[in-house]
Amino acid sequence: MSSGMEIGFERMLNALKAVGEETRLRILALFRSGELTVTELVTILRQSQPRVSRHLRLLCEAGLLERYREGTWIFYRLAEGGAEGALARAIIEYIPFSAQILRHDAERLAEIKEGRKGKARRYFRENAADWDRIRSLYVSEGDVEKILLEVTADMKIDDFLDVGTGTGRILEVFADRIGRGTGIDLSREMLAIARVNLEKSNLHNCQVRQGDMYDLALASGSIDLILIHQVLHFADDPSAALRETSRLLRVNGRVIIVDFAPHTLEYLRDEHAHRRLGFKDEDVIGWLDNVGLASDPVIHLKGQSLDLSIWVANKKQ
Numbered sequence: 001m002s003s004g005m006e007i008g009f010e011r012m013l014n015a016l017k018a019v020g021e022e023t024r025l026r027i028l029a030l031f032r033s034g035e036l037t038v039t040e041l042v043t044i045l046r047q048s049q050p051r052v053s054r055h056l057r058l059l060c061e062a063g064l065l066e067r068y069r070e071g072t073w074i075f076y077r078l079a080e081g082g083a084e085g086a087l088a089r090a091i092i093e094y095i096p097f098s099a100q101i102l103r104h105d106a107e108r109l110a111e112i113k114e115g116r117k118g119k120a121r122r123y124f125r126e127n128a129a130d131w132d133r134i135r136s137l138y139v140s141e142g143d144v145e146k147i148l149l150e151v152t153a154d155m156k157i158d159d160f161l162d163v164g165t166g167t168g169r170i171l172e173v174f175a176d177r178i179g180r181g182t183g184i185d186l187s188r189e190m191l192a193i194a195r196v197n198l199e200k201s202n203l204h205n206c207q208v209r210q211g212d213m214y215d216l217a218l219a220s221g222s223i224d225l226i227l228i229h230q231v232l233h234f235a236d237d238p239s240a241a242l243r244e245t246s247r248l249l250r251v252n253g254r255v256i257i258v259d260f261a262p263h264t265l266e267y268l269r270d271e272h273a274h275r276r277l278g279f280k281d282e283d284v285i286g287w288l289d290n291v292g293l294a295s296d297p298v299i300h301l302k303g304q305s306l307d308l309s310i311w312v313a314n315k316k317q
């Protein structure tokens with residue numbers, strides 16, 4: 001294995017036995033990117049929940065997948081570390097994704113991902129006009145903005161990108177520190193408000209446009225500073241979003257992610273379209289490291305009902 005990790009004969013045999021079955025190989029193929037819940041897998045595979053759960057249990061016991069709970073949702077993902085995780089990734093590289101059955105699974109997975117995006121889109125379409133009020137309920141904005149300016153005080157920022165810019169507040173905060181600023185967001189309704197806000201404040205060095213955090217359609221190595229402020233908890237594949245972020249950064253460029261620390265406010269899923277109930281420091285640091293971004297110590301801010309974390313990372317040489 002490319003990881004150079006020794007797996008041992010018995011463990012390897014176990015892992016290969018677990019994956020040597022049609023449905024379980026299909027399941028492994030579905031984990032090429034991102035995390036999935038049992039309900040999502042049941043929809044894709046069109047098998048009963050008990051059957052799918054049994055397959056998942058076997059894949060977890062063999063060390064290929066791991067399971068973790070967040071509130072009432074249980075997620076599955078490829079095992080992060082260890083030889084079995086490396087073996088799972090190696091097997092995935094050889095999976096013939098052009099096989100008809102896998103193409104069908106991939107189509108249904110794509111529908112699910114579209115559906116998730118649709119949920120966030122609907123939420124922001126309905127709440128765009130009210131977002132600036134909702135935003136201030138979550139966090140003490142002044143404290144966060146002060147820290148953002150402090151941790152970038154050493155930088156010369158020609159090109160700035162705000163991913164999931166919403167109503168453009170972060171562009172306003174940075175406008176007089178940067179050469180050019182771009183805000184990208186999925187929601188046309190949020191962007192319409194951002195445009196009015198930028199115009200009102202006469203911020204002619206900033207512009208916004210529609211786009212997706214997984215495919216930002218900007219040149220590689222073209223940005224000095226990227227902000228991802230309260231956006232990652234909508235992502236179904238945060239690590240893929242961070243890979244795209246890293247692609248855009250210049251060497252020594254910086255990314256700052258502001259998001260919630262792990263919490264249990266389940267209603268944020270139902271009422272505010274959140275997918276993730278916050279993030280552990282080490283998960284985000286791991287994703288950043290995997291895409292060539294070296295993290296500074298994480299900054300933590302206590303909130304009334306929700307705590308915030310600020311991850312700062314720099315693109316390695």
Ligand SMILES: C[S@@+](CC[C@H](N)C(=O)[O-])C[C@H]1O[C@@H](n2cnc3c(N)ncnc32)[C@H](O)[C@@H]1O
Pocket residue numbers: 117120121124135163164165166167168169170184185186187190211212213214228229230231234235
């Ligand atoms: C909670 S708001 C935060 C907006 C802004 N960063 C702020 O702090 O006020 C999250 C924003 O992320 C956007 N968003 C969600 N999924 C996205 C995606 N896949 N690509 C780009 N933007 C996305 C939403 O449309 C929304 O405007």
